[in-house]
Amino acid sequence: MAPTIEDVTGGNKLDDLLLKDFTSMFRSGYVRAGKGSGSQKGFILPAYYKKFAERISKMEVREDDVWVVSYPKTGTTWSQEMVWLIANELNFDEAKSVILPERFPFLEHSPLFCYDEFLKERPDFPLPDFVRDSVKYVDEFKTQRFIKTHLPWPLLPDQIHTKKPKVIYVARNPKDTCVSYFHHCQLMEGYNGSFQDFCELFLGDNLNFSPFWEHVKSFWDHRDEKNILFLTYEDMKKDLASVIREVVSFLGKEALNPDDMASLCTHLSFESMKNNKSTNYEFAIEVNRAANLIERNGSFLRQGKVGGWKSAMGPELCDKFDQWVEKNQSETGINVWKTI
Numbered sequence: 001m002a003p004t005i006e007d008v009t010g011g012n013k014l015d016d017l018l019l020k021d022f023t024s025m026f027r028s029g030y031v032r033a034g035k036g037s038g039s040q041k042g043f044i045l046p047a048y049y050k051k052f053a054e055r056i057s058k059m060e061v062r063e064d065d066v067w068v069v070s071y072p073k074t075g076t077t078w079s080q081e082m083v084w085l086i087a088n089e090l091n092f093d094e095a096k097s098v099i100l101p102e103r104f105p106f107l108e109h110s111p112l113f114c115y116d117e118f119l120k121e122r123p124d125f126p127l128p129d130f131v132r133d134s135v136k137y138v139d140e141f142k143t144q145r146f147i148k149t150h151l152p153w154p155l156l157p158d159q160i161h162t163k164k165p166k167v168i169y170v171a172r173n174p175k176d177t178c179v180s181y182f183h184h185c186q187l188m189e190g191y192n193g194s195f196q197d198f199c200e201l202f203l204g205d206n207l208n209f210s211p212f213w214e215h216v217k218s219f220w221d222h223r224d225e226k227n228i229l230f231l232t233y234e235d236m237k238k239d240l241a242s243v244i245r246e247v248v249s250f251l252g253k254e255a256l257n258p259d260d261m262a263s264l265c266t267h268l269s270f271e272s273m274k275n276n277k278s279t280n281y282e283f284a285i286e287v288n289r290a291a292n293l294i295e296r297n298g299s300f301l302r303q304g305k306v307g308g309w310k311s312a313m314g315p316e317l318c319d320k321f322d323q324w325v326e327k328n329q330s331e332t333g334i335n336v337w338k339t340i
């Protein structure tokens with residue numbers, strides 16, 4: 001079923017902020033997209049999504065696909081690297097020599113960023129295929145596919161529900177997610193507004209892939225299905241080895257021996273992934289630099305902490321978040337972040 005899509009046209013405070021504060025040349029407006037009765041307001045997506053919505057809905061899903069799905073900044077990259085290595089017999093050599101987005105493509109990279117203007121100015125820029133048309137890249141992938149997406153359950157391809165590939169959802173507490181998303185949008189998406197405005201957009205469900213709670217709930221409600229695994233960033237931080245064992249069993253792999261487990265945990269450590277060109281998105285930051293989008297320094301792997309929000313939010317903002325979290329936890333039944 002094709003999603004219903006409406007342009008975000010402005011005329012209220014939050015829509016105006018969204019349209020004004022993101023000044024990336026890779027972005028040209030936003031839509032709200034929903035499908036069936038699952039979404040009340042629709043999910044915010046870039047306007048380019050209109051060109052890809054039908055192709056994504058109708059794309060072929062394969063039974064042996066492995067999908068990692070998340071709201072942005074919740075530990076997607078970390079989970080992808082873990083999943084890929086477990087599924088590929090801990091092939092560290094390939095993991096280090098082929099960058100993550102090439103072996104584990106981001107389905108809606110092209111709907112998220114349009115490079116047409118940039119390529120007019122820089123026709124020789126070596127933009128990789130998984131960026132030029134990410135949906136085609138995924139469609140034509142020759143070997144078993146590992147697919148990253150931030151699309152919520154209602155906007156996943158229709159065949160997800162019939163082919164039932166393995167889907168791993170990763171969630172992170174909303175305060176750390178919001179702070180991480182703010183820095184990410186400054187670094188990668190041309191966000192020029194204040195942190196205060198960004199939090200308003202986050203709490204007002206008016207950022208790409210929002211509403212946050214609706215996103216998480218759309219997978220939470222399916223967490224007991226055989227082909228779905230629901231993980232949290234906080235569990236990965238608390239006890240990575242336990243989460244690895246869960247994923248090993250979910251993917252039907254042999255248990256890891258202690259040496260392999262130790263090597264995998266070391267490879268997946270924050271420092272190691274931050275210094276690994278395969279996982280630190282240096283190539284994407286380079287594109288943004290080439291487009292003069294970045295004036296500040298920053299890295300994709302920024303802090304990697306639980307509770308880092310404490311140094312970013314004052315008491316008033318924290319109160320606002322707490323009330324919002326409490327209301328939504330009780331309405332959705334999502335009880336993974338009892339204290340954040």
Ligand code: A3P
Nearest residue numbers: 073074075076077078180269270301302303304
């Ligand atoms: P911070 O900005 O809080 O540091 P995503 O991959 O979904 O975009 O999520 C990015 C967040 O996950 C960033 O959070 C990043 O630092 C963190 N992250 C990535 N790899 C990590 C790792 N190996 N250990 C801990 N956190 C990691």
